Amino acid sequence: WGRLGWVWVSTLGYLLLVHYSSPNTTYRFYAEVTYLPLSIFVATPFLFEIMPSIGKPQWWLIALALLMVDRVLVIRSNAPTFTQRLDWLERRIGEARQQEGGKRFYTNTYEAPMDTLIMPWGVAYESLLLTALESPDSAATLFIQEAHNKQEEALRTPDLFIAAFDQLPARQLPDRYFQLGSGLYRWIEE
Secondary structure (H helix, E strand, C coil): CHHHHHHHHHHHHHHHHHHHHCCCCCCHHHHHHHHCHHHHHHHHHHHHHHHHHHCCCHHHHHHHHHHHHHHHHHHHHHHHHHHHHHHHHHHHHHHHHHHHCCCEEEEECCCCCHHHHCCHHHHHHHHHHHHHCCCHHHCCEEEEECCCCCCHHHHCCCCEEECCCCEEEHHHCCCCCCCCCCCCCEECCC
16 A cells, blocks of 8 residues: 555645646646656556566557557647648748748747647747758748747847747857858748
């Protein structure tokens, strides 16, 4: 009973820690990520206490295979959401390059489709990685400016890479992967 008690205490303690530290989490997939360590709390005693007493592992291998297939199907069912996000980024940056030229663009949360982007804070990095897939000199970035995170001065500073949580000189990015060159951020509208 002592070990079972430790499983319950650690599980409930972890859940309290997660929910008190971020009670207003609105992003479903972000909340799910914080639940992943719970599998360790449950699987460890299961592996060391219950599995040895079961005997033949044949049906456990089948159960594990079914669990893996289930997880792959869940990932596959969520793929369209994230594919739409990448498609929008690719299309929007391509249009901005044709209309405005340059490699640095910004817009705000009112102009961007937030139901597609889900979490705007990652767009600057994601767009940089996505556009650099073709070649390092094709790298471009799109910064989504949130109302509470105005960075007007930084947007007027040449040669910066701006993201929601940091700003750094573009020369600090690994030149082997990202060649943003020099320039200012340009406003784009939807």
